[in-house]
Amino acid sequence: MNLSTIKTPGVYINEVNAFGNSVVPVATAVPAFIGYTPQAMYEGKSYTNVPRKITSFTDFQAIFCLPDPPAPADPAKQYDPEYYLVAQDSQPTTGDYIMIGTTFYSILPDPNTIYYLYNSIKLFYDNGGGDAYIVSVGPYGEPSGSPATLGDQVVNPNVQLNQLTDGLALLEQEQEPTMYICPEATLLSVDNNSSLMKAMLLQSSSMQTSVSIFDIIGGNDPNPLNYMDDIDAFRNGTGSNGLDFGTAYYPFVGTTVMQTSDIDYTNLFGGDVTQLQPLLSPPDNPNATVDTIIANIQNPPGGEALTVSQYNNSLLTASPTYGTIIAAVLQNANVLPPSGGMAGVITVTDNQVGPWESPANTSMGDVISLPIKLTGAQQGDLNVDAISGKSINAIRFFNGLGILIWGARTLDGNSQDWRYLSVRRTMTFLEQSSKLAANAYVFAPNTKNTWESVKAMIGSFLNDIWKQGGLQGASAADAFSVECGLGSTMTSEDILNGFMNVTVKVAIVRPAEFIVLTFQQQMATSS
Structure with missing residues (x-):
């Protein structure tokens, strides 16, 4: 209350906030699917090339699926x-x-x-998916009337690179999606697929709000002898920018979706x-x-x-x-790209634990077979590549355990900072949550009171994350630190120029990817 505005005698109440602003955690598992749908119309409005948020498969059906004809006719085929x-x-x-x-x-x-988006959405929700964005770039095209050539990659000429990149660009206006997924990218030619992946990585790294989940051409029918040719083509096609914002899974998965x-x-x-x-x-x-x-x-x-x-x-x-x-x-x-199912697995992992938990060593619902059963030695060439450093996460079969996701890396496998997907996603979660909360202090006085409020707000948020197991350290002081103030993060010139600098250091939890057990024999001793 400004006392200078009081002119009439009486009693006035001045309420003082007892609690400072708080950080509201952003959603961490909101995939955006880009591709072709049976239709894109709802209540007379077209949703082609319109990012549309859905919360269930029922929402997807209402907007992007063909209506069923009256009985006794069969239901409409969506794919x-x-x-x-x-x-x-x-x-x-x-x-x-x-x-x-x-x-x-x-x-x-x-x-x-051949299209993959519809079944990928089903696989996403069958694996525990929740909120998602759909960018329909158009309906299905006309059939060719002839089969593919035996041994050739399936390339659908109805799947157009420019349509998919235009759909991707529409997501630049959406801050909520945390994953970019384009299942039909593998239906492009190798060169066009490369262009799309580079565009996805560039947008992910520039926005710093999402990761791109990739499938690999050839993963649907790998040749046991030369499948590494497909892996090499993928690694050569992703470029060198934004690799820590990308992750890939191999091979495709045999499902029961259809x-x-x-x-x-x-x-x-x-x-x-x-x-x-x-x-x-x-x-x-x-x-x-x-x-x-x-x-x-x-x-x-x-x-x-x-x-x-x-x-x-x-x-x-x-x-x-x-x-x-x-x-x-x-x-x-029923052989599908794994990206849709991975989005569902990530959603469940985030909801049960948090983004700091690796979405690995777990199964994928509806998956019953693999087109290739990789061995440990074969996975080694996928997980660690000395030349490019681009790691690829394997989906493997284990006797007695079934089919498990057996990898948790980004494409930036040589980076000590961003090697692991959980680290990348946790940092994005912390950064975006703190960034949105700090918006409340834009134009606030650049003084010690504001600095202390910002430090307390972010510190309280990070303390909660540490208690949940998202940061490592025996104490909160070991897990994070927040600095903001003149002489520590700012100079007098910064203040004159309107800058308030906040330095946040966090100790992110990393997965135990390699567990080494050491055994040694010892002499028998008397009891």
């Missing part, structure tokens, strides 16, 4: 990949295949129909059942029931067609071969 069975002269040495009769058939997708009901005959041969019929009812061993079902699909009796799911169930009953084909195609479609 509709197309696959071809291509006969081979001998057993294929790469890719998925099945044997029908005496012939090997490679299972090859139409590359124009169910049997998600794949049917419309996903085979572009929906042309005439190409499917010879496989289910070959001339040398015809299946009359299959022939009847396919005839009804093409020309419904009485003009009233059954639903796709009804015809599909009929084919599953009539032909064991059809069931084998659907299972094989489903297995291929």
